[in-house]
Amino acid sequence: MGNFLVWVVWFLAAGGCLATGVAVVNVTNPFFAALALIGNLASLAVLYLLLAAEFLAAAQVLVYAGAVMVMFLFVVAYLGGRADAPWAGGPPLLRTAAVVAAAALLVEVVVVLGLAWGDNLQDPAQVSDSFGSPAEIGELFLTDHLLAFEITSIALLVAAVGGVVLGTTPEKEDE
Amino acid sequence: MDGPDIGWYLIVAAMLFGIGALGVMLRRSPLIVLLSLEIMLNASNLTLIAFARQRGDLTGQVFALAVMAVAAAEVAIGLGLIVAMARRRLVLDVDQASALRG
Numbered sequence: 001m002g003n004f005l006v007w008v009v010w011f012l013a014a015g016g017c018l019a020t021g022v023a024v025v026n027v028t029n030p031f032f033a034a035l036a037l038i039g040n041l042a043s044l045a046v047l048y049l050l051l052a053a054e055f056l057a058a059a060q061v062l063v064y065a066g067a068v069m070v071m072f073l074f075v076v077a078y079l080g081g082r083a084d085a086p087w088a089g090g091p092p093l094l095r096t097a098a099v100v101a102a103a104a105l106l107v108e109v110v111v112v113l114g115l116a117w118g119d120n121l122q123d124p125a126q127v128s129d130s131f132g133s134p135a136e137i138g139e140l141f142l143t144d145h146l147l148a149f150e151i152t153s154i155a156l157l158v159a160a161v162g163g164v165v166l167g168t169t170p171e172k173e174d175e
Numbered sequence: 176m177d178g179p180d181i182g183w184y185l186i187v188a189a190m191l192f193g194i195g196a197l198g199v200m201l202r203r204s205p206l207i208v209l210l211s212l213e214i215m216l217n218a219s220n221l222t223l224i225a226f227a228r229q230r231g232d233l234t235g236q237v238f239a240l241a242v243m244a245v246a247a248a249e250v251a252i253g254l255g256l257i258v259a260m261a262r263r264r265l266v267l268d269v270d271q272a273s274a275l276r277g
Contacts (some may be wrong), residue, residue: 006178014187021191021214025198030206037210044217049188050178051228053236056220056243063243070244070251075254079261085204090270098200102193109189113182118253125231132227132236135245145237152244159248166255 010050016043034072041065053132076109184225191218203268207262208251216246 016039023036041064076083089110113121130136141149191214196208220239227235260267 003177010179010183014183017187018190018194021194024210024214025202025207026196027197030204033207033210037213040214041217044221047184047221048224051184051224053224053227053239056224056236056239059240059243063247064217068213068247070201071250071254072206072210074260078258079206079267082261082267083204083206085202085207085267087202090201090203095201098197101200102197105196106193109192110186111184113189117180117182117270121185121229124181124229127228127231128237131231136233137236137240140233140237141240145234148237148241152241156244156248159251163251163255166252166259 006050009046011041013046013050016040017047028086030076030085030086031073033085034069034076037072038065038069041069051132052127055132055137057135058134181225181229185222188218188225191215191221203270205253205267205269205272207224208269209250209257212249212253213246216242216249242251 020036020040022066024033024040027033027036041060045057045060045065048054048060195211195214198214199208202208202211220242221241223235223242227233227239242277257267260272265272
């Protein structure tokens with residue numbers, strides 16, 4: 001019975017994920033696109049929880065749905081009407097090519113998955129209850145992956161400074 | 176494990192990646208392109224976490240966390256670029272921003 005409930009939650013989360021993803025790509029108003037992406041990130045967090053990634057689900061909601069998307073909504077508000085993005089008509093050949101490329105990507109992945117299904121994609125490893133908890137992730141970050149952790153912090157610092165530099169326009173440069 | 180096999184998660188991730196790729200290729204507003212990029216990054220994150228669960232190895236989750244941080248950095252730079260474009264009164268259209276084209 002618990003199994004059935006997991007399937008229901010999985011279907012809701014996966015369906016919500018795909019529906020909001022289509023909405024992000026499809027709507028013309030970037031404000032609604034950003035809101036749809038928040039829904040997308042939230043339903044992805046549910047999928048992470050089903051995969052025993054509690055800390056990542058929390059980080060997803062806090063960092064992404066919280067901080068990053070608020071930053072995004074601020075920029076949309078700053079741009080106002082200029083941010084509107086109607087579907088501009090590009091060359092039809094390019095559009096068809098884009099759809100074909102995306103479909104080819106999807107078909108490839110599904111075929112490879114179908115080939116590997118019987119061998120490697122069933123009977124997942126047994127994991128303890130603390131798998132994916134903040135304590136275990138934090139320990140890994142401060143032992144095995146300390147270098148990656150520090151490099152990530154430097155990348156974030158550089159990006160923050162770069163964002164500020166890009167945001168301040170020099171007065172006389174354009175002449 | 177209760178519920179679906181890892182393969183179902185991977186198929187959802189592949190579909191999300193395709194949707195994001197379509198958005199990047201078809202839309203011309205830099206804001207929507209950035210959002211579609213986020214979808215693609217999140218699809219890859221879902222794949223990493225699914226495989227971490229399958230193998231019982233937390234390294235995948237650590238990698239996914241690093242991807243999240245890089246995505247946040249990318250959004251900061253991307254939004255800075257968009258604001259800079261808007262301040263210089265450029266059209267917000269990635270096809271028009273072709274000054275660096277070779």
